Amino acid sequence: MTALEHDPQATQHEQPEAPEGGLGRRGFLGWVMAGTTLVVAADLGLSRTAATAAIPSLPQVPEIYDLEDLQTDAALPTANLVTVTINKDGTASFALPRMEVGQGIVTSTAMILAEELDLPVEKVKVTLAPARPELLFNQLTGGSNTTFSTFTPIRVAAAVARRRLLDAAAIQLGTTVDRLTTTGGIISDTLGNTVTYGDLATSAASQVVEAVEVLLKSKPDYQVIGKPRNRTDAREAVTGRKKFTTDLDVPGALPTMVCRPPEHQGSPKRVRNRARVLKMPGVTHVAMVDTGVAVRARTFGQCIDAIRELEVDWNRGTVSGESDQTILAKLKAQELPMVVPQVPVLAQQVDTRFEFMFRSSAALEPYAAIADVRKDRAEVWAGLKAPIVAQGNIAAATGLRPDQVKVNVVTGGGSFGHKLFGDHAIEAATISRAMGVPVKLTWHRVDEPRQGRLHPMATSRVRATMLAGQVLSFEQRHTSVTTDFSHGLGEMITSLADELPTGLGGLGFAETIFTLTQELPYNFGVVTQLLNEPLEFEDKFSTGSMRNIYSPDTCVAAELTIDLMAKKAGKDPMQFRLDHVKNKRVRAVLEKVKKEGSWGRKMPKGMAQGVALHKEYKGATAVLVEIDCRPQTVGRDLGRETYTGPRVTKAVIAVDCGLVINPRGVEAQMQGGFMDGLAMTLSASNHLRDGRFLEASWDNYFYTRQWNVPPEGVEVHIVDPGSDTPGGVGEAAVGSSAAAVACAYARATGTLPTRFPINHGQLRFKPKSFVPSLPPSPTDGLKKTY
Amino acid sequence: MPKQTFILNGKPVTVNVNDDVRVLWVLRDLLGVTGPKYGCGINVCKACTSHLNGKAFNPCSVKVGDLRKNDKVTTIEGLPATVGAKGEDLHPMQEAWLELDVAQCGYCQPGQIMAAVALVKKVRREGRDITEADLDRIRNVCRCGTYVRIREAIEKGARAMR
Ligand code: FES
Ligand code: FES
Numbered sequence: 001m002t003a004l005e006h007d008p009q010a011t012q013h014e015q016p017e018a019p020e021g022g023l024g025r026r027g028f029l030g031w032v033m034a035g036t037t038l039v040v041a042a043d044l045g046l047s048r049t050a051a052t053a054a055i056p057s058l059p060q061v062p063e064i065y066d067l068e069d070l071q072t073d074a075a076l077p078t079a080n081l082v083t084v085t086i087n088k089d090g091t092a093s094f095a096l097p098r099m100e101v102g103q104g105i106v107t108s109t110a111m112i113l114a115e116e117l118d119l120p121v122e123k124v125k126v127t128l129a130p131a132r133p134e135l136l137f138n139q140l141t142g143g144s145n146t147t148f149s150t151f152t153p154i155r156v157a158a159a160v161a162r163r164r165l166l167d168a169a170a171i172q173l174g175t176t177v178d179r180l181t182t183t184g185g186i187i188s189d190t191l192g193n194t195v196t197y198g199d200l201a202t203s204a205a206s207q208v209v210e211a212v213e214v215l216l217k218s219k220p221d222y223q224v225i226g227k228p229r230n231r232t233d234a235r236e237a238v239t240g241r242k243k244f245t246t247d248l249d250v251p252g253a254l255p256t257m258v259c260r261p262p263e264h265q266g267s268p269k270r271v272r273n274r275a276r277v278l279k280m281p282g283v284t285h286v287a288m289v290d291t292g293v294a295v296r297a298r299t300f301g302q303c304i305d306a307i308r309e310l311e312v313d314w315n316r317g318t319v320s321g322e323s324d325q326t327i328l329a330k331l332k333a334q335e336l337p338m339v340v341p342q343v344p345v346l347a348q349q350v351d352t353r354f355e356f357m358f359r360s361s362a363a364l365e366p367y368a369a370i371a372d373v374r375k376d377r378a379e380v381w382a383g384l385k386a387p388i389v390a391q392g393n394i395a396a397a398t399g400l401r402p403d404q405v406k407v408n409v410v411t412g413g414g415s416f417g418h419k420l421f422g423d424h425a426i427e428a429a430t431i432s433r434a435m436g437v438p439v440k441l442t443w444h445r446v447d448e449p450r451q452g453r454l455h456p457m458a459t460s461r462v463r464a465t466m467l468a469g470q471v472l473s474f475e476q477r478h479t480s481v482t483t484d485f486s487h488g489l490g491e492m493i494t495s496l497a498d499e500l501p502t503g504l505g506g507l508g509f510a511e512t513i514f515t516l517t518q519e520l521p522y523n524f525g526v527v528t529q530l531l532n533e534p535l536e537f538e539d540k541f542s543t544g545s546m547r548n549i550y551s552p553d554t555c556v557a558a559e560l561t562i563d564l565m566a567k568k569a570g571k572d573p574m575q576f577r578l579d580h581v582k583n584k585r586v587r588a589v590l591e592k593v594k595k596e597g598s599w600g601r602k603m604p605k606g607m608a609q610g611v612a613l614h615k616e617y618k619g620a621t622a623v624l625v626e627i628d629c630r631p632q633t634v635g636r637d638l639g640r641e642t643y644t645g646p647r648v649t650k651a652v653i654a655v656d657c658g659l660v661i662n663p664r665g666v667e668a669q670m671q672g673g674f675m676d677g678l679a680m681t682l683s684a685s686n687h688l689r690d691g692r693f694l695e696a697s698w699d700n701y702f703y704t705r706q707w708n709v710p711p712e713g714v715e716v717h718i719v720d721p722g723s724d725t726p727g728g729v730g731e732a733a734v735g736s737s738a739a740a741v742a743c744a745y746a747r748a749t750g751t752l753p754t755r756f757p758i759n760h761g762q763l764r765f766k767p768k769s770f771v772p773s774l775p776p777s778p779t780d781g782l783k784k785t786y
Numbered sequence: 787m788p789k790q791t792f793i794l795n796g797k798p799v800t801v802n803v804n805d806d807v808r809v810l811w812v813l814r815d816l817l818g819v820t821g822p823k824y825g826c827g828i829n830v831c832k833a834c835t836s837h838l839n840g841k842a843f844n845p846c847s848v849k850v851g852d853l854r855k856n857d858k859v860t861t862i863e864g865l866p867a868t869v870g871a872k873g874e875d876l877h878p879m880q881e882a883w884l885e886l887d888v889a890q891c892g893y894c895q896p897g898q899i900m901a902a903v904a905l906v907k908k909v910r911r912e913g914r915d916i917t918e919a920d921l922d923r924i925r926n927v928c929r930c931g932t933y934v935r936i937r938e939a940i941e942k943g944a945r946a947m948r
Contacts, residue, residue, distance in 0.1 A: 104890070230887040237892030238880045238899060240821025240862035247820035255815055281804050299803070299811035304827065364825050364833060364929040365893045413823075413893030445826040638923060641830075664887055668932070672890060675931030698830050698927045707922040709933040777808050778829050781847030785838055786908050 027213045028152070030160035038086040038164055038204040040212075042156035082150070084113065084157040086165065090185050090198030092117055094154070095129035104665040107232045109154060111661055115224040116158035116217060118182040119197065121232070128409040151726055152216075159214035168204035169195050219659070219724055228664040233411075245368040245382055245410045246442055253370045253438035254284060256431060257303035258292040259310045260447050262770035263317030263691040265542060268293050272311040280306050287434040291451075292773075294431040296439055301777060304444065308772040318540045320691040324457070324760075327481065327688065328355060331459050334534040336477045338463045340526075347472065350464045350564045355755045356553045357685035358481075358693070359455040360701055361544060362448035365413025367424035371431070372438035377404045382425040383412025390422030394429045405429075421453060421484070421544060444774050449686050449695035453544040456481035456537075460557035464524065469569050471580065474524035478514065478554055482537040484544050514550055520558060521615040522580040529554065551616055552680055555735035556742045556756060559612040563743050564752070573743070574599050574611055585656050586615055588719050589622040592654035596717055597624035606630035607649075610744025614736035618727035619657040623674070623740035625710075626650045629748040638707055641699040643764050645682055646748070648741055650712035656719045658727035667716040669729040674714050675704045677737025681745070683708070685760045696768040696775070702759070792853040794819070795864025805851025810834050812850045813861060821862035821896045825927065832926035835897035835904075836861045840868075842904030862896035865903065879903050882943035890930035898926050898936055906944045916944055 033039040085093045096109050110124040117124070166177045169187040172195055173180070179190050185197045236242035261267060271277075271293055274286050282302030287294050295306045319327075369382035371394075378398055384390050387407045395402040407425070428441040443452065458480035465472045514531035531550065566576035574594055581587045590613055593599070599609060603626065611624045629646045636644040653670045660666055683702035687694045695701040738756075746752055755761065768775050787802045790812065801816050810827075813819040813836075822845055825833030829847040836845055837860040838853075845859075853859070860868060865877045876884070879899050889895045901924060909916050921937050928936065 230884065231889060233892065234884050234887060234889055237889035237895050238862075238883045239866075239876070240896040242892045243820070244823070244893060246814075246824065249818060255811075282807075299807055299815040300824065300827075301808045301811040301815075305806075362929075363891070363893070364831065364927055365823070365891070366825070411891075413891045442824065445828070445831070668887070668890055668935075671934050672931035675933065697828060698826060703927065703929060704931065704933065705927065706924045706933055706937070709922075709937065711918055711922075714934045775828055777827055778847035779806075779849055779852075781809075781829060781844050782838075782852060784829065784847070785841040785843040786904055 027215055028156040028159070029211055029213050030156045032160060032164055032206045032210045032212055033083060036205055037088060037201045038161060038206075039083055040086075040157050040160040040164060041083040042153040042160065082153055082157060084117075084154075084161050086161055086197055086201045086204065088198055088201045090196050090201075091123045091125055092119055092158075092161070092197075093125045093127070094157075095127050096150070097129045104231055104662065104668065107229060108661040108665055109150065110232055111224050111229055112151060112154050113158050115222060116155045117162050117185075117197075119185040121224060121229065123185055126232070128411065155216050156214060159216055160212045163212060163214050164204045164206075165197055165200050168200045172200070172203065225659070225661050226663065229662050230664060242411070244365055244413050245370060246440060248370060248381055248410065248440075250370050250372065250381065250438060250440065253372065253440040254296050254298060255300040255303050256294055256296040256428070256439040256441045257300060257307060257444055258289070258294045258427070258431075258441070258447070259307040259312060260292040260451050260773050261314045261317060262773070263314070264319055264451065264688070264693055265540075266317035266320075267291070267315045269313040269315050272313070273309070277306050277309050280309060285435040285437065286310075287431060289427070289430050289434055291427055291430075294434070294439075294441075296431075296435060296437065300442060304774055304777055307444075307774050308776065310772070317691050319688070322688060322691055324357065324688050327457055328459070330534070330536065331457065331479050331481070334532055334536075335459060335461060335479045336530055336532050338461070338475045338477065339528065340463060340465050340473050340475060347465050347467045348568050349466070350462070350561055350568060352463075352557065352561045352564065352752070353459065353461045353754065354553075354557045354560070356458045356460070356556075357756065357760050358457045358541075358688060359680060359684055360449040360686055360695065361453050361455055362701075363413055366445055366448055367443040367452065368441060369424040369428035370438070370440045371425070371428035373398050373400075373429050373432040376400075377406070378429055378432075379406045379408070380425050380429055381408045381410050382422070382428070383410050384422055384425060385412075385420045386422070390425045393422050393426050397426050397430050398433045423453070423542075445698070446696040446768060446774055449701050450693045451542065453484075453542050454686060456483050456541065456543045458550075458553050460553055462557050462561040464561060464565050466565060466568060471522075471524040471565065473526040473528075474520065474522070474558075475527075476518075476520075476529040476554060476558060478529070478531045478550060478557075480531065480533050480550070481541055482533045482535075482539075482543060483549065484542070517549060517551055517616055518554060519615050521582050521586040521613055521620060522562070522577070523582055524580060551614065551731075551735040552677060552738045553756075555612065555614050555739045556681065559736075559739035560742055560746060560752065563610075563746065572600070573747075577611065577613060581613070582615075585721050586613060586620045586622075588721070589613070589620045589654040589656050592717050592719050593622045593624040593652050596654070596715065597626075597650075597652035599624060604630070606748055608744050608748035610740045610742070610747055612736045612739030612743055614732070614739070616732065616735070618725075619655065619729070619732055621653065621655045621670075621732045621736045623677075623733065623736040624652045625737075625740045625744050626712075627741065627744040627748050629745065636707070641765065642705075642707065643683060643702045643759065644707055645759055646745060647708065648678060648682075648710045648744070650710050651714040651737070651740075652717070653715065653733060653737070654717045654719050655729070655732060656721050656727075657729045657732060658721065658723040658725055660718055660720065661726055663718055666718055666729050670716045670733045671714045673731065673733030674737040675709075677734045677739075678708060678741055679704050679757070680734070680738045681741040681756055681758065683757050683759055685757050687760070687763060692770060694763070694767040697765075700765045700767070702757075702764075788851070790850045790853065791855040792850075793856065793858045795860055796858075796867055798855075801850070803850060806849050809845035809848045809850050809853065809859070813845060813859075819861050819863060823893055823897060825894070825897075830925070830927075831894075831897075832901060833894050833897040835900040835926065837865075837868075837900060837904060840904075840907065842901055860900075862900055865900065877903065878946035879906075879939070879943035882939040882946060886935045886939045886942065888932050888935040888939050890928075890932050894926060894928045894930075894932075898928065901926050902936070902940045902943060903947075905940070906947055916940065
């Protein structure tokens with residue numbers, strides 16, 4: 001379903017690109033390291049070369065310098081090395097200082113290495129590096145930044161290795177390098193003599209560190225990059241051999257779960273029946289920690305049974321007595337004013353205000369970590385996107401020094417921002433220390449929406465002023481419950497404070513990130529987009545980003561408003577957007593969905609198309625959807641605990657994400673991102689009542705299921721801008737998908753939805769008990785076989 | 787402690803554990819068979835989906851004591867052998883999954899594949915082919931949103947299961 005094509009309209013870059021590939025190719029410096037087999041290295045800071053350009057006043061900050069640049073620049077001064085090893089069996093190995101959570105970076109990294117090494121992708125072994133404190137900001141996986149920031153250094157290391165292997169081959173074959181060619185890990189001379197990388201791994205090794213200058217392959221020569229490729233770990237996944245944290249067998253690490261407080265972020269006061277629970281079958285330890293009462297047992301099932309028996313006195317939580325309405329009222333009171341006064345003479349105005357509910361960023365794999373904490377050292381295994389920050393936090397929690405803590409990064413069962421935080425690893429370490437034994441901790445599903453990380457509740461106001469069909473101004477004011485950035489992004493910003501572009505100094509973390517990510521892709525006169533995260537919410541909620549930070553919400557608010565503006569101007573929504581797009585790259589994706597999605601085709605009453613555009617992560621995404629809001633569809637009855645609602649019947653996505661490494665990976669990220677956007681607009685939220693979150697199951701928290709999937713498919717079209725550098729894709733589709741669905745819903749129903757998700761007002765399930773904190777494990781499974 | 791005996795992926799196994807422990811934990815925590823995943827423990831997410839005597843079941847919701855000694859439990863690890871696949875060969879449904887590159891994080895996928903195989907067998911027993919309505923009713927959660935490719939893979943796998 002992917003169509004990779006070159007769009008001639010989009011070839012002209014309107015933004016400065018990296019110098020490589022421009023006037024003559026630039027040489028890069030890498031190193032041959034000392035070792036018994038060939039080990040080469042490159043500086044991770046290679047990804048960017050010069051300081052940022054001065055900021056002209058008109059474009060918004062992200063057009064010049066965005067969140068990716070910040071993450072990449074934060075990686076610059078650490079000047080640390082990533083190494084590639086050529087093994088005697090002819091394979092190459094590389095430890096990626098990032099985390100795979102399903103986004104496919106292991107595959108795309110292997111492809112980049114294979115390209116520059118001239119080695120088959122299967123012979124490139126990419127693993128995840130454990131916490132490397134010396135890498136500082138170079139080991140944070142987030143903001144869709146991985147490929148963007150590691151692209152050049154990885155290629156340089158590979159090019160050094162290839163160069164070095166050629167030198168060694170020339171000696172062995174008694175010829176010169178210019179007479180040699182490399183294909184598939186084999187070096188041949190003009191006479192047909194061959195030698196493999198494996199044969200040369202030792203002779204190409206060096207006893208001293210040597211600097212080597214190399215040129216990189218240029219785009220027309222790419223053989224691997226840009227060709228669709230299946231994931232390298234696909235076979236492991238479909239055979240069940242892929243190991244996630246709780247699948248690991250760490251000696252003595254028995255199953256452990258936590259009995260958690262009824263209120264959000266409450267804490268235990270006292271356990272009344274510890275002795276009795278300790279006697280239950282399988283139970284080995286019961287320990288009170290600050291997040292709850294931990295139980296360790298022979299099986300997780302016995303942990304659950306024990307937790308249901310525990311009698312605990314609880315302290316109140318951090319939002320005791322608060323509910324959705326009280327928080328919304330507080331947010332409303334803090335909304336920043338608009339600049340343009342209401343109803344100026346002659347002008348037309350569109351004024352909108354939207355509310356976005358709390359959402360859970362939990363993955364299907366619940367938070368899980370293994371910890372073995374001893375007196376003088378600790379070892380932890382967990383899915384972590386910022387392992388260095390976690391290492392520091394674990395050290396602090398266990399009273400050890402960071403260098404006494406070993407943090408192993410395990411592939412995660414999804415992240416969506418959830419695993420940026422080390423909550424699970426820190427908690428496991430705390431419990432292991434309290435019990436004095438190794439533990440294998442899992443959160444129960446119930447714990448995730450109630451105590452886990454949330455996408456913060458927010459409101460977004462927009463005011464657009466138009467005069468005689470011209471848009472004069474577009475103002476957006478986003479007001480949000482505090483977003484927790486303590487996973488490392490915050491530190492990045494602090495360390496770069498003096499170097500950030502003008503206009504960012506003096507802003508808080510959240511406001512800085514907001515400014516770095518918001519980029520309205522339209523010419524709407526004077527544009528201001530501001531964020532306010534009132535201090536009163538600090539530490540009240542466990543929050544974080546969720547497959548993107550603010551953009552899905554701001555995009556929904558902006559795009560719905562744009563539809564209203566189009567209406568006021570008497571224009572078709574698609575045409576109105578095309579009339580105002582800021583540059584060719586965004587125009588290209590919009591034109592693409594217009595054509596592929598047959599914009600404007602006739603639909604029955606109750607059905608409609610919707611379109612939206614989003615620009616971020618050095619790329620642009622346009623989404624066109626068709627939605628069915630007819631009663632027979634909305635009211636589909638698929639049985640108990642099944643929320644159906646309006647159905648998107650078809651989605652067409654066009655994405656420009658710069659240089660594409662793996663089109664298949666891009667397609668997967670777009671399809672996955674679409675489902676996130678769909679859920680955010682139509683169905684997925686957490687309800688806060690009296691300081692407690694009600695959701696406790698996938699049948700309460702309506703992330704999408706098969707019955708929400710567009711039956712006519714999610715089509716992905718990659719629009720190639722002719723760029724030499726990759727952008728980010730992990731989050732690129734979420735905002736525009738959420739907005740396109742919202743716009744389609746508004747058009748199909750003739751209403752303007754103002755609260756998201758649209759079904760939040762009606763509670764569609766019976767909340768599970770809070771005491772005991774876990775529901776009983778069912779026993780009727782034999783009656784439900786098929 | 788009571789002895790629990792059943793057939794796991796073609797071989798009889800015996801474990802010492804109380805009757806009321808759910809099969810999922812017996813498989814994962816005691817026998818080290820980790821293909822079936824934990825995603826909820828209350829028969830909602832379907833990540834643990836495996837087969838009991840050839841039909842889909844959710845081991846998080848069955849007491850081990852309710853298994854009889856001739857009951858055949860098949861997890862994703864034992865799926866290829868059910869069609870006589872040898873060595874590294876896979877079940878046609880797994881092959882379809884590979885061809886369409888369905889998995890993202892992969893956490894839900896063993897359960898998705900086991901559910902898909904059971905669904906195909908169920909509609910065949912009913913003497914018909916898979917419909918959109920059948921696909922719509924699959925409850926297995928995929929938080930990475932691989933649903934579209936799952937649908938395509940099931941149709942492909944079903945054709946290969948003839
Ligand atoms: S773990 Fe069995 S259905 Fe969720
Ligand atoms: S692939 Fe990640 S949950 Fe399905």
